Amino acid sequence: MLSKAFKNGLGLALAMVVLAGCSSTDTATDSSAASGINGGASGGSSVTTGSAQGSDLNASGDTAMQSDTVFYFEFDSAVIDSESRAALITHAEKIKASGAEVRLEGHADERGTREYNIALGERRANAVSDFLALQGVSRSQIEAISYGEEYPAMTGSSQASYAKNRRVELK
Amino acid sequence: MRLVCLFFLVLLANGARADLTIEITQGVDNPTVIAVVPFGWGGGALAENVSNIIAQDLQRSGQFRPIDQNDMLAFPHRQAEVFYRDWRALGTEYLLLGDMEMRNGRYQLTFEVYDVLAQKKVLRQSVDAGKGQLRDLAHYASDKVYELITGIRGAFSTKMVYVEALGGNKLYRLMLSDVDGARPRLLLESRQPLMSPSWSPDGREIVYVSFETGRPAIFRQEVATAKRVQLTNFKGLNSAPVWSPDGKKLALVLSKDGNPEVYTLDLATGSFTRVTRHYAIDTEPNWTADGKGIVFTSDRGGRPQIYKVTLASGHTERLTFEGDYNARPRVSPDGKTLVIVHRSNGVFHIATQDLATGDMRVLTETNLDESPSIAPNGAMLMYATKHQGKGILAAVSLDAGVKFRLPSKAGDVREPSWSPYF
Amino acid sequence: MNYVTTTKQYAISFLHSDSFMPVMASVLLHAFILIIVGWGWESSLVTPRKVMPNYVEAKLVALKPTAPKKAAPKKIKKSVKKVDLAAQRHEQERLKQLQVKKQRQIAQKKKATEALKVKQLADKKAKALAVEKAHQLQEEQNRLAEQQILVEQQQQQAFADALAEEELLLQAELDAVAAQSFSGNIRNKVQSKWSRPPSARNGMKCLLKIQLIPTGEIIDVSVIKGSGNSAFDRSAEQAVKKAERFDLSGMESRIFEKYFRQFNLEFNPQDLRQ
Structure with a gap:
């Protein structure tokens, strides 16, 4: 994990250096008149982030239908329903047996503010994480992360799609 | 004696000139009628129509009603050509004339503002700019005209950043553009989410959240050079960074201690200070205008509401009480108004709340309105909303007098952040 | 006996007091104004008012009629006088009783022989008093008549003066009302612009x-x-x-x-x- 982060950082730093080198193409050239307008904001500097990550972040739309690894929630709620609890108990046994690391991705529907929804997604992921820990799964095996409303499982602004988007995915 | 007094009063009333003063306590709030006459220019075709850009700037502010060029009887370029009576007949209150020429490889614009009713020139200025900066010339003139007539500094020359998502959230872009949406420029591109861009008070840098490491992390980036630095990499949320008014600190949200809490980060020392302490969600911080407090969203009362914490004492008070969902507060530059996302009847709108009286006013009529960002002059705000299933940006004046959508982009556009003055 | 004299003196003093004349003048004047305002001027007032637009909102420093101010002190003075009168009567009563008591004591002390002399003297005194009383009454009536004429003359003069003043005041007030109406129009027009x-x-x-x-x-x-x-x-x-x-x-x-x-x-x- 650490080495990965380091590599990413290095890649970014390199990209930064390269781009910074290119960025002096258009700078303030108009300082002759006191009332002149400088073109600082029209410069063409941008950054592209490093390569895609190891975990499959973009596949959320595909996995949403696998109901046994996706757990749904009510609006502005992080309460796990009984159906999800039963499925999670089964998962807990498998995880304990395999010793594998799992990732819990919390999501929210598009209603409400983005940053509050990120917090709400985390609350849902943490609720599932706590439940698994109660079943005896070691916390070191669980990573919880929230994407808020960034990755809807279903697009559209209907109650049906909202219900599909308030979820935690187990990966 | 009494008779004498009466007599004196009568004399006073009849003899002395009556000092009549009529009090005018009300008015109308009609937009000012201005004629932006096509500017004089001897050269060939220009890349931009400067006078048109100015007319659009002024119109979008809601404070002006520019006269249609087709209705103008003449296109004067200097005072001698101005016939006030003609302009007055069109209902014109102000007249903007301009003359452009090329001098030493630069565009030079001389513009003049006339008060048609007083029949006098009230402003004359010259400004020059390099090639490719005709829009800057136009916005500069718009700012000067706006300030002259409204008494408020213009913000047409400022910028905004926003997030654009393409291909169904497969590609994220952090974009910079003029506040009318023109001249978009890429600042950052990523396959993972980019969120919460926000400006430094000097307008040179931005902070934002990027998921590029597989987790949310906060970065700062110089706008002109694209030089960037990762500021946080904590377990859990690294969210909602905003710069303090003095530029020395950030307020941000971390959940490293188990649930989202507001922290401050001293940029010089790199030290974090925890501000909130509650098992509920505390997020979306924004500094008060004096930098002495932070407003934030918390659901500590069961539902998201706005609270304010005074940094010196830690004293926390709830600010919003109307409705069961108030979030993402932004404080106006004068510190008097709170702009929030407010839900009423299940619909999310942008609303203002007067911090002195507590009076709330809903500004927008669309649904799923979010991420309000206030112009540095406090007159307008930009926000994100949905139009035909697609994220777009829109603007509304703080008095709700004018609303308009910005031109649509290729992708899903969200999270506008209005820059300070440069 | 004393009682009568004192009452007369009171009446005289009232007539001579400097408050009587203006009070009377004031009462009559106001009655007159009431009549003028309420009835006499009606026809002449209608015309200018019709011309005036009736939207009156503008603030204007208007001349207030002074009539209400006059009424107040008048009442106070009257009530003060009544109190004085009652006190005086009471005092006279008391003095009279004292006198009677004293006379009785004197009569008891005097011998029967002296009684006749006393009686004669008393008769003489009474006679003289009666004459004097008649004389005084006559004089008083003359004086009252003269006073009456004087008062009437002064009242007439005061009427004439006050009438002129009231006319001016009324005119000023009407002007102010008209000005107020025009001010309202001006205000409305400016506010709309x-x-x-x-x-x-x-x-x-x-x-x-x-x-x-x-x-x-x-x-x-x-x-x-x-x-x-x-x-x-x-x-x-x-x-x-x-x-x-x-x-x-x-x-x-x-x-x-x-x-x-x-x-x-x-x-x-x-x-x-x-």
């Missing part, structure tokens, strides 16, 4: 001096006292200039000269933010 800049706030004040010609046309506008916000001041000036002229139709030239040839407009918004 005043487009405030967004920087305008409650508490800002701009005082303009306006000069008109009798057609109602504005010939000059100048800022006497600015608000400190040039956009605000310019908007006020523009509001007046947009108005161009005010409707003064039906205005008497006296009112124009008195109020409208030159007047002030104070721009002082009350409906904006602080």
Whole structure:
């Protein structure tokens, strides 16, 4: 994990250096008149982030239908329903047996503010994480992360799609 | 004696000139009628129509009603050509004339503002700019005209950043553009989410959240050079960074201690200070205008509401009480108004709340309105909303007098952040 | 005996007191005014009022009729007098009883022989007193008659003076009412033309001096006292200039000269933010 982060950082730093080198193409050239307008904001500097990550972040739309690894929630709620609890108990046994690391991705529907929804997604992921820990799964095996409303499982602004988007995915 | 007094009063009333003063306590709030006459220019075709850009700037502010060029009887370029009576007949209150020429490889614009009713020139200025900066010339003139007539500094020359998502959230872009949406420029591109861009008070840098490491992390980036630095990499949320008014600190949200809490980060020392302490969600911080407090969203009362914490004492008070969902507060530059996302009847709108009286006013009529960002002059705000299933940006004046959508982009556009003055 | 004398003296003193005449004059004057206002002037008042537009809202320093002020002290004085009278009567009663008691004591002390002499003396005294009383009464009646004439003459003079004054006051008041009505029209027109800049706030004040010609046309506008916000001041000036002229139709030239040839407009918004 650490080495990965380091590599990413290095890649970014390199990209930064390269781009910074290119960025002096258009700078303030108009300082002759006191009332002149400088073109600082029209410069063409941008950054592209490093390569895609190891975990499959973009596949959320595909996995949403696998109901046994996706757990749904009510609006502005992080309460796990009984159906999800039963499925999670089964998962807990498998995880304990395999010793594998799992990732819990919390999501929210598009209603409400983005940053509050990120917090709400985390609350849902943490609720599932706590439940698994109660079943005896070691916390070191669980990573919880929230994407808020960034990755809807279903697009559209209907109650049906909202219900599909308030979820935690187990990966 | 009494008779004498009466007599004196009568004399006073009849003899002395009556000092009549009529009090005018009300008015109308009609937009000012201005004629932006096509500017004089001897050269060939220009890349931009400067006078048109100015007319659009002024119109979008809601404070002006520019006269249609087709209705103008003449296109004067200097005072001698101005016939006030003609302009007055069109209902014109102000007249903007301009003359452009090329001098030493630069565009030079001389513009003049006339008060048609007083029949006098009230402003004359010259400004020059390099090639490719005709829009800057136009916005500069718009700012000067706006300030002259409204008494408020213009913000047409400022910028905004926003997030654009393409291909169904497969590609994220952090974009910079003029506040009318023109001249978009890429600042950052990523396959993972980019969120919460926000400006430094000097307008040179931005902070934002990027998921590029597989987790949310906060970065700062110089706008002109694209030089960037990762500021946080904590377990859990690294969210909602905003710069303090003095530029020395950030307020941000971390959940490293188990649930989202507001922290401050001293940029010089790199030290974090925890501000909130509650098992509920505390997020979306924004500094008060004096930098002495932070407003934030918390659901500590069961539902998201706005609270304010005074940094010196830690004293926390709830600010919003109307409705069961108030979030993402932004404080106006004068510190008097709170702009929030407010839900009423299940619909999310942008609303203002007067911090002195507590009076709330809903500004927008669309649904799923979010991420309000206030112009540095406090007159307008930009926000994100949905139009035909697609994220777009829109603007509304703080008095709700004018609303308009910005031109649509290729992708899903969200999270506008209005820059300070440069 | 003393009682009668004292009452007379009171009556005289009342007539001579400096409050009686103005009080009477005032009472009569007000009755007269009431009649004039309520009935006598009706026909002549209707015409100018019809001309005036009835929308009256503008503030104007109007001359207040002074009538109500007169009424108050009058009442107080009357009640004071009544109290005095009662006290005097009471005192007279007491003195009289004392006298009777004393006389009784004297009579007991005197011998029967002296009784006749005393009686004769008393008769003589009584006779003299009766004569004197008759004389006094006559004199009093003469004086009262003279007084009456004098009072009537003075009342007539006061009537004439007060009538003239009241006419002037009434005229001034009517002028003020007319001016108020025109002021209201001016105010409405300016308010409909005043487009405030967004920087305008409650508490800002701009005082303009306006000069008109009798057609109602504005010939000059100048800022006497600015608000400190040039956009605000310019908007006020523009509001007046947009108005161009005010409707003064039906205005008497006296009112124009008195109020409208030159007047002030104070721009002082009350409906904006602080």
